[in-house]
Amino acid sequence: MVENPSSTAPSQPSGPDPELFDKVVNLCKRRGFVYPSAEIYGGFRSTYDYGPLGSLMLRNVKDAWWRSMVQLRHDVVGLDAAILSPPQVWEASGHLANFSDPLVDCTNCKTRHRQDNLDDPNKCPSCGKSGTFTEARAFNLMFKTHAGPIEGAGAEVYLRPETAQGMFINFKNIINTTRKRPPFGIAQIGKSFRNEITPGNFVFRTREFEQMELEFFVHPDESQQWYEYWLKERFDWYLDHGIPEDKLMLRPHDDDELSHYSSGTSDVEFMFPWGWGELEGIANRGDYDLTQHSEHAGEKLEYFDQANNERYTPHVIEPAAGATRSMMAFLMAAYDEEIVNDDTRTVLRLDPRLAPYKVAVLPLSKKDTLQPLAHEILGMLQPHYMTEYDETQAIGRRYRRQDEIGTPLCVTVDFESLDDNAVTVRDRDTMEQDRVAVAGLVDHIASKLGF
Amino acid sequence: MVENPSSTAPSQPSGPDPELFDKVVNLCKRRGFVYPSAEIYGGFRSTYDYGPLGSLMLRNVKDAWWRSMVQLRHDVVGLDAAILSPPQVWEASGHLANFSDPLVDCTNCKTRHRQDNLDDPNKCPSCGKSGTFTEARAFNLMFKTHAGPIEGAGAEVYLRPETAQGMFINFKNIINTTRKRPPFGIAQIGKSFRNEITPGNFVFRTREFEQMELEFFVHPDESQQWYEYWLKERFDWYLDHGIPEDKLMLRPHDDDELSHYSSGTSDVEFMFPWGWGELEGIANRGDYDLTQHSEHAGEKLEYFDQANNERYTPHVIEPAAGATRSMMAFLMAAYDEEIVNDDTRTVLRLDPRLAPYKVAVLPLSKKDTLQPLAHEILGMLQPHYMTEYDETQAIGRRYRRQDEIGTPLCVTVDFESLDDNAVTVRDRDTMEQDRVAVAGLVDHIASKLGF
Numbered sequence: 004m005v006e007n008p009s010s011t012a013p014s015q016p017s018g019p020d021p022e023l024f025d026k027v028v029n030l031c032k033r034r035g036f037v038y039p040s041a042e043i044y045g046g047f048r049s050t051y052d053y054g055p056l057g058s059l060m061l062r063n064v065k066d067a068w069w070r071s072m073v074q075l076r077h078d079v080v081g082l083d084a085a086i087l088s089p090p091q092v093w094e095a096s097g098h099l100a101n102f103s104d105p106l107v108d109c110t111n112c113k114t115r116h117r118q119d120n121l122d123d124p125n126k127c128p129s130c131g132k133s134g135t136f137t138e139a140r141a142f143n144l145m146f147k148t149h150a151g152p153i154e155g156a157g158a159e160v161y162l163r164p165e166t167a168q169g170m171f172i173n174f175k176n177i178i179n180t181t182r183k184r185p186p187f188g189i190a191q192i193g194k195s196f197r198n199e200i201t202p203g204n205f206v207f208r209t210r211e212f213e214q215m216e217l218e219f220f221v222h223p224d225e226s227q228q229w230y231e232y233w234l235k236e237r238f239d240w241y242l243d244h245g246i247p248e249d250k251l252m253l254r255p256h257d258d259d260e261l262s263h264y265s266s267g268t269s270d271v272e273f274m275f276p277w278g279w280g281e282l283e284g285i286a287n288r289g290d291y292d293l294t295q296h297s298e299h300a301g302e303k304l305e306y307f308d309q310a311n312n313e314r315y316t317p318h319v320i321e322p323a324a325g326a327t328r329s330m331m332a333f334l335m336a337a338y339d340e341e342i343v344n345d346d347t348r349t350v351l352r353l354d355p356r357l358a359p360y361k362v363a364v365l366p367l368s369k370k371d372t373l374q375p376l377a378h379e380i381l382g383m384l385q386p387h388y389m390t391e392y393d394e395t396q397a398i399g400r401r402y403r404r405q406d407e408i409g410t411p412l413c414v415t416v417d418f419e420s421l422d423d424n425a426v427t428v429r430d431r432d433t434m435e436q437d438r439v440a441v442a443g444l445v446d447h448i449a450s451k452l453g454f
Numbered sequence: 455m456v457e458n459p460s461s462t463a464p465s466q467p468s469g470p471d472p473e474l475f476d477k478v479v480n481l482c483k484r485r486g487f488v489y490p491s492a493e494i495y496g497g498f499r500s501t502y503d504y505g506p507l508g509s510l511m512l513r514n515v516k517d518a519w520w521r522s523m524v525q526l527r528h529d530v531v532g533l534d535a536a537i538l539s540p541p542q543v544w545e546a547s548g549h550l551a552n553f554s555d556p557l558v559d560c561t562n563c564k565t566r567h568r569q570d571n572l573d574d575p576n577k578c579p580s581c582g583k584s585g586t587f588t589e590a591r592a593f594n595l596m597f598k599t600h601a602g603p604i605e606g607a608g609a610e611v612y613l614r615p616e617t618a619q620g621m622f623i624n625f626k627n628i629i630n631t632t633r634k635r636p637p638f639g640i641a642q643i644g645k646s647f648r649n650e651i652t653p654g655n656f657v658f659r660t661r662e663f664e665q666m667e668l669e670f671f672v673h674p675d676e677s678q679q680w681y682e683y684w685l686k687e688r689f690d691w692y693l694d695h696g697i698p699e700d701k702l703m704l705r706p707h708d709d710d711e712l713s714h715y716s717s718g719t720s721d722v723e724f725m726f727p728w729g730w731g732e733l734e735g736i737a738n739r740g741d742y743d744l745t746q747h748s749e750h751a752g753e754k755l756e757y758f759d760q761a762n763n764e765r766y767t768p769h770v771i772e773p774a775a776g777a778t779r780s781m782m783a784f785l786m787a788a789y790d791e792e793i794v795n796d797d798t799r800t801v802l803r804l805d806p807r808l809a810p811y812k813v814a815v816l817p818l819s820k821k822d823t824l825q826p827l828a829h830e831i832l833g834m835l836q837p838h839y840m841t842e843y844d845e846t847q848a849i850g851r852r853y854r855r856q857d858e859i860g861t862p863l864c865v866t867v868d869f870e871s872l873d874d875n876a877v878t879v880r881d882r883d884t885m886e887q888d889r890v891a892v893a894g895l896v897d898h899i900a901s902k903l904g905f
Contacts, residue, residue, distance in 0.1 A: 043753050047611070052533065052620060055628060069513075081506055082505060083503065085662050091495040106603060148598060151649070152651045169503060172494055175494065177505065180505060182844060189506075198602070211538050299495075381528060385525060
């Protein structure tokens with residue numbers, strides 16, 4: 004049971020690493036982090052279900068964000084707005100007119116392509132012919148459906164392509180029903196839907212995905228300083244939750260990428276196995292959103308500061324993160340292999356806050372004699388932590404199973420435990436084992452995990 | 455600051471109470487629990503957004519369910535499946551063929567009605583004429599949209615009308631990637647969508663809603679005993695979280711309500727202001743779902759029990775709860791008014807686990823002298839509890855504000871606090887106040903709340 008890492012694998016380079024992609028995707032499917040949706044029906048392209056481990060980890064990512072953005076602050080409130088929303092919202096936001104990709108058809112082979120993704124704008128990548136494309140046509144990325152009792156003729160309704168508009172259209176409700184005043188924010192976690200032409204890279208770009216967005220409303224004179232504040236805050240959040248510094252970058256948008264209304268946007272990017280990819284965009288959106296909705300709704304979305312007798316439309320700083328792709332980044336960053344006793348040990352070195360299970364209870368043998376104590380310990384830990392229980396196969400293999408899914412601590416109940424009322428606590432990263440009295444186990448685990 | 459309830463209102467009757475409905479709906483809008491969706495655009499019928507307090511409380515309801523159903527058990531795993539799903543799933547489940555309401559058109563006034571809701575099956579409620587209805591036509595309740603790059607001609611896809619099918623189609627994935635064996639369950643929380651003809655009663659029946667569903671897979675011989683187990687477990691869950699016994703009922707379905715495949719279904723019903731309404735259905739679904747998907751997918755969804763050398767299709771017990779309507783029931787049950795010092799005090803007597811905020815920090819005066827200590831205490835509490843901070847208006851009014859949103863404890867920082875380094879902790883229900891040393895505040899609150 005002694006496990007000495009006789010040598011460790013070289014630390015991963017900070018550049019692209021295609022092998023890593025396959026390893027993590029494979030682990031995700033094999034261990035129940037992520038399954039292709041409707042797999043028994045051949046799958047539903049680029050849609051995924053989060054399995055037992057993935058649903059736990061995704062909850063942890065979202066909870067960590069909510070804790071940082073809502074619970075630990077007193078200038079941010081939460082919101083949970085509807086996914087279905089009427090066309091007026093998307094007309095005002097500009098999505099109906101502009102949220103589209105340019106598509107071209109090849110008149111020779113009848114295939115359809117996204118114009119801005121073509122290597123050669125004239126030559127069809129399917130049939131190889133040149134000059135066969137039609138004019139580009141805008142294809143709106145919003146999913147549309149109908150609500151109401153008349154099939155095909157009900158009210159048009161859209162699945163939101165971002166959670167942000169829910170915050171803008173509730174700005175007045177929140178000013179009226181809370182005591183929050185600028186600078187203050189509205190935070191929301193929820194699903195969004197985009198009919199992407201080219202989804203891909205596993206859960207990085209999917210038609211259905213989950214966002215974690217904050218809209219932070221400030222006095223116009225203070226927008227630059229708050230923009231800078233949120234750049235640092237959000238960059239540090241990823242570092243604090245386990246992304247190494249050499250795999251994280253803050254990339255300011257070039258002038259030609261910048262929305263016409265934004266005076267500054269930066270992306271937090273992660274070095275994915277295929278290169279840098281966006282985890283979060285932080286934008287200084289000015290007064291664009293509130294002004295647009297004021298004009299379209301005919302209702303002034305502004306703030307009157309009584310103390311200074313000043314009326315103004317707040318500017319908005321928006322840190323908009325992807326929950327599902329952040330989870331993928333945390334998995335990629337945590338994946339590690341090392342040689343232990345001539346064997347390769349796969350370890351997910353996840354921050355304990357993000358790990359699906361915090362602790363696993365492992366009776367050394369499946370024999371009935373150990374079960375009562377093992378179950379007692381399981382029952383002791385469950386109120387505090389997501390706890391795994393595993394009693395089959397050799398203990399060494401069970402350690403490996405927990406390493407591979409990132410469980411920070413394993414508690415082994417052995418035959419000595421019945422005499423000394425103590426158990427062995429093994430650390431995922433160091434593989435060190437401590438003998439701990441059952442009576443002090445919860446405290447020991449809390450001090451190891453830090454929560 | 456002394457608050458003596460000079461008399462208390464009579465306890466609410468357990469029958470319908472239409473006034474209560476208006477009071478709670480009004481409170482929800484006024485204090486930011488629930489807003490009508492897209493209100494600045496005139497609203498989007500029967501769709502709601504959960505505001506700062508509602509989003510916190512809804513999280514608490516869902517977390518309480520997840521804790522009971524997943525964290526505190528070792529025979530249930532989580533899942534978070536996609537909302538978008540292909541037609542094959544709904545063909546197998548029977549939703550494409552059968553998930554519909556019968557609609558009739560009035561040939562005289564051209565209005566449309568749900569046949570099974572008509573008081574008089576012959577007489578139109580709009581124009582009053584008799585014998586003017588067309589034959590009933592089935593109207594499917596699923597929302598349909600299109601995925602893929604060809605507008606109007608992409609692949610048909612449905613918004614799930616229930617989360618349950620996600621569990622059935624992942625049965626094999628979960629058997630293959632976890633060590634769970636029957637009896638075991640798959641739990642899921644998430645949004646579902648039904649194009650209801652007659653949504654209404656605030657958030658009770660909405661087109662977009664949130665479910666908390668468990669599919670529990672058992673040996674066929676054990677299905678009746680597990681059905682009974684879950685009836686009791688789920689009924690007790692509502693009692694344990696604050697629904698009084700005289701407002702809760704377990705109602706077995708009549709034979710004519712029962713699905714053809716179900717050998718037993720019971721609803722947990724709550725006495726809403728308009729009468730009894732379903733919070734959760736618990737069904738013994740037999741092997742219907744796994745068999746349907748086995749036949750349609752051409753892949754056997756069954757379990758081979760090696761120890762007993764037995765192959766079987768598990769039976770399913772399904773406790774399916776509504777998260778949003780449960781939240782509404784908890785609010786209705788918690789609402790109370792009592793007379794205190796000739797004034798009416800409104801109190802939400804929510805279980806502390808469900809209350810949006812657990813504690814509020816209230817500096818007695820807005821003066822700068824109290825702010826540093828009040829902020830220090832806020833910072834002390836935030837890592838442990840969702841904490842509100844309120845420094846405006848008289849302290850009595852602030853207590854009432856917290857009572858009205860169900861905050862179990864208020865911590866008042868007064869001028870004496872600067873000398874004795876102690877604060878006053880006020881209890882929402884008893885209005886009793888304790889003087890507590892700042893150093894022992896977190897422990898005091900934990901013992902008052904019980905977590």
